[in-house]
Amino acid sequence: MEKLKVMDLFAGAGGLSSGFEQTGKFKVKVAVEINENARKTYEMNHEDVILHKDITKLKYVNDEGEKIDEFRDIDVVIGGPPCQGFSNANRQQNTLISSNNQLVKEYLRAIEEIRPKAFVMENVRTMESEKHKFFLNESDEDELVKLGIEPAEEYIKIGKSTSYADKLREFLLNAYTDGIELSPFMINKDLMSKLTTLLKHAKKQSNKDLLYFIQKETNQKYFIKTVNQHWLDQHSEYWNSLYQLDWADLGEALKNLVDGNAQENSSFKEKLENIIEAQKVIYKVSEVIDNKVKLFDIQLKLHDLEITIKSFNVFNYIKRKLADLGYVFNEDKYIFNAAQYGVAQERRRLILMGIRKDCLKAEAVVTPEPLFQSRDEYNKIYDAIGDLENISPEVDVKKDEICKDSHRPLIGSPLNAYLNNSDKIYNHVRTETREVALKRFQSLKEGQNFHDLDESLKTTYTDHSRTQNTIYRRLAYNEPSDTVLNARKSMWVHPAKDRAISIREAARLQSFQDSYKFLGSKDSQYQQIGNAVPPLLARAIAEAVLQSMGVNAEEKLEKILLNEVKSENTSKEVNTPEILSLQGNV
Structure with a gap:
């Protein structure tokens, strides 16, 4: 049988x-990835793939609706469109509407226009939660009626009420109704950021703190240039004359502060806060207008300004849309833990697997059966990286190739044998260890994290009580890993060595085989690995897709990971020193 041709959207590192x-039954023909370093990695590891950059610019069909170019014979579409949750709790963030959520619709556009035999969509497990939503826009209404989706009314706080509130509300409602572009009324993001930081210092009890901040060399240069040269030109247009006067007064006050002349703080602070809040509100309503979101009202509520819009759940929309397109999919079981499919990591993801009705050869869409049922059975961190313990990683990202001259895989670990598919180790590179980090590493035992450190070793963190318990985690050989994100930013510590885990070790925790090479900067490589779908989990999903279509994989994952070792009841428990000595302590 000819291999099924695949298009991978948001492909990442691959x-x-x-x-x-x-x-052995799929061949990726087309991939789409916008990140430059991830694209390089993908190209390095996947030959003869047409690699596109921007999914929003892709045209799959001609004006008659016929598939064109390389998209004509795509059998399967796979990918993980970014999807970001929203809640009123994060309304203070700069953006109201995540452009990432619109990429989910791009994924669905590919399915709708190409009509592949099958699809796989991978995402964060919280995608089904109410926080993941689309805001109703002008083009949604007819489709939602067709899909039987009733959008819900939402009241979202977009800023604090100020002395401008009534006039600002009136101006913004008119702008929305008339389709007025709001960018001329907004200051640039750099200035907004500086003013926001300035306000934080102004709210402190002493004027000394404010003067100290504004007279820092870089800040002083910035404000002198901004205030003296073109303060009044920071807005192309002013939405209100009182606001314009306050802006002029703020410029004069800043000029005095730059010159070292402190003044009565309360009036300055009030005007600064009013202006910042007005800018936040204008910015967020501008997002509403730019994204064609339907705005039903702007209201004054106690101390806040609220907008009234409508929203609908992303996951519910996806399921209704795909069903309408003629696909059946795994509606009941869609959260999968990578550890149950051999990955030495607990990583739970939402994965939808769909088959076009005319291509389904089973009674229902098949989901992969777990190979390992309980935590005791899962592959452990030692299975993934134990054989690399005494191979010292480099710190220079360019020195990313080490020969395995005297290296041997672990005895009795099918996962380790699977990962060791190359006579070289690529990307065995770690972050450089500074003095404070080394002291932290040395004081942590397996399974401990930042919160277990002595107080004297927490001083570089402003509010260490808010630090996540995955930061400075010393991994435990005898446990599966937590979800791999960016192991460099998380400062994950090797189980037995006083150093950060290497890029290759992070890749192995994600089940990338040793032949898979990563490109880009050190941080980029760690990030690519953290963003990736573990290949072993992907393989289990792929086998289930094949089974749903009446096709068998060349060699099943079960045969690779559940070989004679398990049938002999060999314990998964690891006793590191004994095993290392057994191998000659390479």
């Missing part, structure tokens, strides 16, 4: 593609 191709 974990999903790798798992699919490992079955």
Whole structure:
């Protein structure tokens, strides 16, 4: 049988593609990835793939609706469109509407226009929660009626009420009704950021703190240039004459502060806060207008300004849309833990697997059966990286190739044998260890994290009580890993060595085989790995897709990971020193 041709959207470093191709029944023909370093990694590891950059610019069909170019014979579409949750709790963030959520619709556009035989969509497990939503826009209404979705009314706080509130509300409602572009009324983001920081200092009890901040060399240069040269030109237009007067007064007050002349703080602070809040509100209503979101009202509520809009749940919309397109999918079981499919990591993801009705050869869409049922059975961190313990990683990202001259895989670990598919180790590179970090590493035992450190070692963190318990986690050989994100930013510590885990070790925790090479800066490589779908999980999903379509994989994952070791009841418990000595302590 000819291999099924695949298009991988939001492909990243290629974990999903790798798992699919490992079955021997899929060939990735087209991939789409916008990140430059991830694209380089993808190209390095996947030959003969047409790699596109921007999904929003892709045209799959001609004006008659016929598939064109490389999209004509795509059988399967896979990918993980970014999807960001929203809640009133994060309304203080700069953006109201995540452009990422619109990429979910781009994924669905590909399905709708190409009509592949099957699809796989991978995402964060919280995607089904109410926080993941689309805001109703002008083009949604007819489709939502067709899909039987009733959008819900929402009241979202977009800023604090100020002395401008009534006039600002009137101006913004008129702007929305008349389709007025709001950018001429907004200051640039750099200035907004400086003023926001300035306000934080102004709210402190002493004027000394404010003067100290504004007279820092870089800040002083910035404000002298901004205030003296073109303060009044920071807005192309002013939405209100009182606001314009306050802006002029703020410029004079800043000029005095730059010159070292402190003044009565309360009036300055009030005007600064009013202006910042007005800018936040204008910015967020501008987002509403630019994204064609339907705005039903702007209201004054106690101390806040609220907008009234409508929203609908992303996951519910996806399911209704795909069903309407003629696909059946796994409606009941869609959260999968990578550890149950051999990955030495607990990583739960939402994965939808859909088959076009005319291509379904099973009674229902098949989901992969877990190979390992309980935490005791899961592969451990030692299975993934134990054989690399005494191979010292480099710190220079360019020195990313080490020969395995005297290295041997772990005895009795099918996962380790699977990962060791190359006579070289690529990307065994770690972050450089500074003095404070080394002291932290040395004081942590397996399983401990930042919160277990002595208080004297927490001083570089402003509010260490808010630090996540995955930061400075010393991994425990005898446990599966937590979800791998960016192991460099998390400062994950090797189980037995006083150093950060290497890029290759992070890749192995994600089940990337040693032949898979990562490109880009050190931080980029760690990030690519953290963003990826573990290839072993992808392979399990791919096998289930094949089974749903009446096709068998060349070699099943079960055979690779559940070989004679398990049948002999060999314990998964790891006793590191004994095993290392057994191997000659390479």
